[in-house]
Amino acid sequence: MLQVRDLTVTLGGATIVDRVSIGVDPGEWVTIIGPNGAGKSTVLRAVGGVLPFQGSITIGGQESAALTRRARARSVASVAQTPVVPAGMSVLEYALLGRTPHVPVLGRESAADLAVVEGVLAQLDLERFAARPLETLSGGEQQRVFLARALAQQAPLLLLDEPTSALDIGHQQDVLELVDELRRENRLTVLATMHDLSIAGEYADRLVLLDEGRVVAEGPPELVLTEELLGRHYRANVRIIPGDHGPLVVPVRRSSNS
Numbered sequence: 001m002l003q004v005r006d007l008t009v010t011l012g013g014a015t016i017v018d019r020v021s022i023g024v025d026p027g028e029w030v031t032i033i034g035p036n037g038a039g040k041s042t043v044l045r046a047v048g049g050v051l052p053f054q055g056s057i058t059i060g061g062q063e064s065a066a067l068t069r070r071a072r073a074r075s076v077a078s079v080a081q082t083p084v085v086p087a088g089m090s091v092l093e094y095a096l097l098g099r100t101p102h103v104p105v106l107g108r109e110s111a112a113d114l115a116v117v118e119g120v121l122a123q124l125d126l127e128r129f130a131a132r133p134l135e136t137l138s139g140g141e142q143q144r145v146f147l148a149r150a151l152a153q154q155a156p157l158l159l160l161d162e163p164t165s166a167l168d169i170g171h172q173q174d175v176l177e178l179v180d181e182l183r184r185e186n187r188l189t190v191l192a193t194m195h196d197l198s199i200a201g202e203y204a205d206r207l208v209l210l211d212e213g214r215v216v217a218e219g220p221p222e223l224v225l226t227e228e229l230l231g232r233h234y235r236a237n238v239r240i241i242p243g244d245h246g247p248l249v250v251p252v253r254r255s256s257n258s
């Protein structure tokens, strides 16, 4: 579904992403992990078509650079790390923006578009906020609305940049289970970034560990979430505990005399 080959992104004269290659099959969930500044968001932004890059990105077999804005919006939906919150827009109006690529040019949303959006708002426990101005919602409520807009787009590839960073643990699980359900039922393909490594490993088929713009490890969670790799690339002291759905990563305080 997504092939990223030798992706290189240069920003402000610095190479931020350096020859990164990632493939994601239809219906697969791949999560990029790595320390702050590793280049995770930059990879997602290049795939989402909002950054110039070198190398090749193909989405559903088509070169990303050749896609029109509308064709891209039908193929890829993304939730950025800190999306812009338009002033004065209601939650329903904002989520309806996700239907834009499906609305005829100069046309209006249909009843079917409205039904899709209402369904997604219900799935994300947001129905009661529909008429509220988006800027009056809490950070976690807003984050669910950003996801609602992306899911309403019904694109086959979903890019999620830290989609649960503002959510309480219950809503984290709700949101990730919903994405996983869409993946199993609709073969939604997911490329995400995440800082919670246990959660990353529980939901992804494969993890890609990025450090200083390069892929330093890749594979099933059991192979990437190791004390050695996390120690080396995050400079973190952790213990790995086997869990029902993947390794659980527990940060352990460094001993005071070390």
Ligand SMILES: Nc1ncnc2c1ncn2[C@@H]1O[C@H](COP(=O)(O)OP(=O)(O)OP(=O)(O)O)[C@@H](O)[C@H]1O
Pocket (backbone or CB within 6 Å): 011, 012, 014, 016, 034, 035, 036, 037, 038, 039, 040, 041, 042, 043
């Ligand atoms: N316009 C820019 N000019 C120069 N450097 C930039 C620019 N945009 C991003 N960077 C740098 O690129 C690096 C990668 O940023 P990116 O947001 O991709 O990291 P990340 O892995 O998503 O980090 P985090 O975990 O902190 O969200 C950072 O060091 C950042 O400062």
